[in-house]
Amino acid sequence: MKPAEFEHHAVDSVExxxxxLTELADDDVKVLAGGQSLVPLLALRLASVGHLVDVNGxxxxxTIADGDGLAIGATVRHRQVERSPEVAAANPLLAAAVRRIGHAAIRNRGTIGGTVAHADPAAELPAVLTLLDGSVEVRGTGGGRTIAAADLFDGYFTTTLEPEELLTAVHVPALPAGTGWAVQQFSRRSGDYGIVTVLxxxxLDGDGRISAARVAYAGVDAVPLRSPVAxxxxxxxxxxxELWTAVGHDAAVVLEPASDLNGSAEYRRHLAATLTARALQQASERAGVRA
Incomplete structure (x- = not known):
């Protein structure tokens, strides 16, 4: 199939x-970046638009800036993040999560901003932002503002961006020195969407006691979730x-995932428990303690 007719607008500035976006707000306008989610929907006529605003120019x-954490421009490709030495040094968890996105061909075209704005609850990047208290920078007719990840995702494929706002950058904090990290995911095949992902x-302190912990999930709710229980x-x-197993169980039983073609709610909770234990084991090892 081919997309329904639309008008393409190539722009060279955020303004x-x-x-x-403001002028065409009543005419089904969408932003085109990498197009890895939007274009298939248009081609299959599962969605239609009157106008596409192409921001690739x-x-x-x-750009990727490494200062107070990472500031990653909206059209930076996944592959750039995956291969960036700045990202690997500041936040290896982010680099590892990006490697889980689809196949190489998708990562070559897909963009950081597009993935976050698409707000797929099974996607890796929204979960990374949720885990690390990341944020996004947006610009609209009233100027710019920063939205914390906790305030950004508002439901399945839904964000709190206003219709005329453009997501311009994603901010991801650097991992503190000595922090152990892990990305655990289960999918049917390599490159498929993760059914459940745990970050x-x-x-750890000098006695092997845990001084700080963060756990987040993708694929278990309408938005990515932190786990206060864990x-x-x-x-x-x-x-x-024993601690990893117990925490994985306790964190999973309070989740309320939906059942779908990829698995029942019970199956997703089982995956969450198992993957949580594995993630904690791996993070502990990277923090210097093998338990």
Missing amino acids: EAVGL VTELA ATLA ETALVGQTASA
């Missing part, structure tokens, strides 16, 4: 893009295989 959206970070249970405890 021009925002102007068109906006050079300010295609974790751990910091995080509270971990802090102050001594790293051990």
